[in-house]
Amino acid sequence: MTKNVLVLPGDGIGPEIVAQAVRVLDAVNEQFSLNIVHESALVGGSAYDETGSPLPEATLSKAKAADAILLGAVGGPKWDKLDMSVRPEKGLLGLRSNLELFSNLRPAILYPQLADASSLKPEIVAGLDILIVRELTGGIYFGQPRGIRTLENGEREGYNTYVYNESEIRRIGRSAFEAARQRGKRVCSIDKSNVLEVTVLWKEVMEEVAKEYPDVELTHMLVDNAAMQLVRAPKQFDVMVTGNMFGDILSDAAAMLTGSIGMLPSASLNAEGRGMYEPCHGSAPDIAGKGIANPLATILSVAMMLRYSLDAKDAADAIEAAVSHVLDLGLRTADIASKGSETVSTQAMGDAVLNAL
Amino acid sequence: MTKNVLVLPGDGIGPEIVAQAVRVLDAVNEQFSLNIVHESALVGGSAYDETGSPLPEATLSKAKAADAILLGAVGGPKWDKLDMSVRPEKGLLGLRSNLELFSNLRPAILYPQLADASSLKPEIVAGLDILIVRELTGGIYFGQPRGIRTLENGEREGYNTYVYNESEIRRIGRSAFEAARQRGKRVCSIDKSNVLEVTVLWKEVMEEVAKEYPDVELTHMLVDNAAMQLVRAPKQFDVMVTGNMFGDILSDAAAMLTGSIGMLPSASLNAEGRGMYEPCHGSAPDIAGKGIANPLATILSVAMMLRYSLDAKDAADAIEAAVSHVLDLGLRTADIASKGSETVSTQAMGDAVLNAL
Ligand SMILES: CC(C)[C@H](C(=O)O)[C@@H](O)C(=O)O
């Protein structure tokens, strides 16, 4: 049976890194006879420029029909002054919510070959392997009411609503526990239950979910402490589960612990395991078009896509092995360059992965 | 004229560390003829145990009458199951809001003597000196409506409101710009303006405030990026200004970059510069009563109190010099102990600071 992949290059470095990832996808498609077809569509700022919308109807309907989506990145200063309703980010948020991609898996892994890239001491991060499970379609990102209003005294007031119901918490909790079962069997749920009622409910529901997974250990941590513990001793964590906003902050901090965010893929899954795959990093407008961006996070996102949504574990393994091999060879894009390594272009990095395959 | 200081030891290690800080306060009071008197009151879990309230009326009225407040820490597992309305944290939050202590100054400074304590590489953190200015009486901590309700389908839903009006943003903005004027003249305002309307307003008002301070540079950063940049290259920052929730997370991360959060004081000020002073760290219930907690953050909070609220700069300088001298001597409490240093008790550390004065 044919599998349909929708490719959304997006903005900034998106098109460059996605181009390399698609070459890799094509290669394993042939090598492993996967029967994958793919087409491209517009999203983000580039979609706004062409159509006036960051998420055109055509893109959304293709996304709904696809078996999996590969996304580059969206956003950039060019669109910063736009009204929030048509900013590039709304394209991304619209895909997440329309496709109900509630479970965002963000691994923070330190590649042994890149141990030096971290700003942390080697003994603190060597062997780091955390998975952050972030709720992606609820919380303060989507809560109503929201906006900016004028008060009676003439002053303006901005407001957003941080809201979760039990089923939203339960399903992301199950995602985290399922993931933990495949790993270290420990879930740490992050909340601010000493201040925010919504996270009191979060904590309670996590306790309930934990009862379904007697083989997995659940602990709780306050978000401020979690931010500290990530800096102090990140290896204490296996799986961290948290809401949309805290997850945004903590997953970026965790990714940066590795010093090589250009290496980290992510998956955003719905209840059936269909999903969107993208690098953890952003659209890096400052280096867009220069051909120096690191395509490996996007290439590794293809591997995640093959594993989680396209039932092609062998092809996923092959890509990950090829990336590791390329690192062993000492090839590095500028973002992860270090003394003694060879700095290569986006395209050359793609070539090297293809060769290794 | 007599100055009144209210001492609130609080919970956990609070009483132990505050005891040493009060000895230091008494010493400089005599040495510099400061005419300071102080009395103690209950707050937090210990207040709840005695009176049924984490912020008894008597404490609040003494706090309102005081020229400055010295707080230890509140909270602990003993009170974790209490209803949110009477948890120890409500004592702290009640003081902040009743006294309108909207401006929370949290320095993250790496003491050269303690450079090894950081989990980051020395070159990343050597000389670190950031000031985080956190809004403390608004935002999602105090926003209404809030709570947990039952929906029509029988499910529960938790909700909180993230809200700021222009004057709240303006006054914390001015605090940050004033502080920057005394330092590196750079303010970085942290928001999530690509998603949250309340922080779109935040960003706009910061731009307005910046016009009043042409000698200070304003930049903006998204909170997820800020969490990354603190890990990657913290020395790029001078003053960071942000709301209550982001400030809670980022200031703890920043403090932990130094590896010696046991050294960091903080100030919470109202519009007249009256304030509450407390260590950045918490009540550390796991080591409470053992006599091993680090009193230096509380002692340095006394110095901050003398400088900001009690007009006693010389006494503040003397305390800071004494602390630095004690570190030079190689004395360390367990939290900052390292090879070659002498590990001392809470009391012995207090003795050493007194000797150095
Ligand atoms: C681009 C932005 C809306 C997005 C988010 O905040 O979720 C990004 O930071 C991310 O983490 O994927």
Ligand SMILES: CC(C)[C@H](C(=O)O)[C@@H](O)C(=O)O
């Ligand atoms: C104890 C808690 C309510 C408090 C806060 O979240 O503000 C603490 O974490 C702090 O940062 O002072």
